[in-house]
Amino acid sequence: MKKYLFDTHIHTKEASSCSRVWAADIVKRYKELGYDGLCITDHFSASQFARHGSTYEEQVQTYLSGYRAAKEFEDENFHIILGMELRFLENENDYLVYGFDEEFVLNNDLTQYNNPEEFRPVIEANNLIMFQAHPFRIGMAVINPELLDGVEVYNGHGDHNSSNDVAYKWAEKYNLRKLSGSDFHGNTSMEPGGVYFDEYLTDSKQVAKALREGKYELKIFTK
Numbered sequence: 001m002k003k004y005l006f007d008t009h010i011h012t013k014e015a016s017s018c019s020r021v022w023a024a025d026i027v028k029r030y031k032e033l034g035y036d037g038l039c040i041t042d043h044f045s046a047s048q049f050a051r052h053g054s055t056y057e058e059q060v061q062t063y064l065s066g067y068r069a070a071k072e073f074e075d076e077n078f079h080i081i082l083g084m085e086l087r088f089l090e091n092e093n094d095y096l097v098y099g100f101d102e103e104f105v106l107n108n109d110l111t112q113y114n115n116p117e118e119f120r121p122v123i124e125a126n127n128l129i130m131f132q133a134h135p136f137r138i139g140m141a142v143i144n145p146e147l148l149d150g151v152e153v154y155n156g157h158g159d160h161n162s163s164n165d166v167a168y169k170w171a172e173k174y175n176l177r178k179l180s181g182s183d184f185h186g187n188t189s190m191e192p193g194g195v196y197f198d199e200y201l202t203d204s205k206q207v208a209k210a211l212r213e214g215k216y217e218l219k220i221f222t223k
Contacts, residue, residue, distance in 0.1 A: 003196035004036040005219060006081065006207075009096060009133065009152070009181025012066025015042035020186030023069035027078070033192065036200065037079040039181075039207065040067040041096055045087035046111040060105050082204045085133060090115045091141055096152060096179065099128035099208030116147040123149070129208040131179045135170065136163035142170075149212070150177030154220045156193045157183035177211060180218040194219040 010026060011019040021029075023040070030038055042063055049059040063084070070080045083098045084105075095116065104126065113119040116130070123130055132148055134140060134155040153168040171178045180193040198215040201207050210216055 001198075003198065003217065004200045005034065005194050005196050006037045006039060006201070007035060007182050007184065007192060007194040008039045008041070008083070008098075008179055009085070009155070009193065010038050010040050010184045011042055011085075012040060012070065013186075014069050015063050015066035016185070017048070018043070018185055019066075021184075023066050024073055026184065027070050027073040027080070030192075031078055035194065036077065037081060038070065039081040039083040039098065039204075040070050041083040041085045041181075042066045043087070043094075044084040044105075044110060046089060047087065049111060056109055056111065057106065059111075063105070064102060079200075079202045081201070081207050083207070084110075086110060086119075086130075088113050088115050088119065093135075093140055093143070094133040096131045096133050096181070097123075097128055098204050098211065100126065100204055116143060120147055127205070127208060129211050131177070133181075134167070134183065136166040137161065145170075145174040145176055148176060150179055152181060153178040154180035154193045154218065155183045156181065156191060157185065177214070178218055178220075179211070180220045192219075 012023040013019045013021055044063050067082050074080045086095045086097050129149045131150040131152055133152045135151050151167055151171045153171050154164050182192040195216045197210050
């Protein structure tokens with residue numbers, strides 16, 4: 001039975017200042033690698049947006065620019081999914097969130113939340129799903145696993161040691177869902193990550209549902 005390979009953690013140069021590759025080139029690269037789609041998870045945080053000194057709506061438009069640029073190169077065999085790497089006010093932890101559309105982000109100020117505990121009701125009310133990204137990278141803080149739907153157990157960013165093996169063991173200990181992603185910024189020193197979905201998915205809500213129901217397998221290189 002065919003599985004559908006998506007990378008779950010991608011940053012574009014259009015929207016994430018840390019990325020070195022434009023959306024068009026990212027899509028081209030992943031099509032050549034044989035993927036079936038990408039989750040564009042550009043950074044979403046008050047600290048990043050403060051550099052622009054703009055209104056919330058303008059900030060959201062910046063955040064959406066990479067996703068929209070990638071979407072221009074979508075076709076029937078390769079889909080672009082909207083996600084985000086969300087950071088709360090309390091620290092520098094990052095969280096991968098799926099299950100929403102553009103309208104949701106525009107109508108809800110997601111920069112106002114101090115921590116995952118405050119944000120958890122939003123997750124529940126809107127059928128979102130949230131994974132802590134690279135939870136054991138230096139500078140990250142481990143949080144109450146009950147506030148999470150899962151953790152990223154393979155992070156392919158070649159410029160960081162994300163202690164993927166520790167993250168995998170932690171997910172096993174607390175029976176958390178596991179996620180694999182490249183954390184693509186243009187670095188190519190590690191194998192790209194991702195997940196194999198049981199069905200071909202075309203939007204973020206479908207991705208959240210599949211992750212929630214465990215209808216996927218990890219493309220992973222370390223435990």
